[in-house]
Amino acid sequence: MRTLKVAAAAAALIAGLPVAGIAAEQGAVQPAAASPAPDGKALFTRRCGICHFADGGGTWMLERRLGKAQSLLESRADLQAPYIRLIARHGLNGMPRFTRVELPDADLEAITAYLTRTGPRP
Secondary structure, eight states: OHHHHHHHHHHHHHHTOOOTTHHHHTTOOOOOOOOOOOOHHHHIIIIIHHHHSTTOHHHHHHHHHHOGGGTOGGGOSOOOHHHHHHHHHHOBTTBOOOOTTTSOHHHHHHHHHHHTOOSOOO
């Protein structure tokens, strides 16, 4: 009987028909709701803060190259999303590259959105 219900559900799905009741009756797992977007600020803190907060190695290097006003990434208003992605994926000078395994695209996009946000800066 169970095999027949599973076959009927499969046929209905292939045909594009609703299968209400059959999936619930079989205890099928319902699709998970879409996960919320990653928090860019929290990801920046966890993944980038060790180097890019005050007194971090990245901040120190940027200060030497660009001056104190440009050294803290969170306070900059001139960062462009393509540039952030490029540097994160390929590295620059002392900054290592981050692979998609180390920093998934969704996390990189959340960090990029956080760093390129408009409005008041901290």
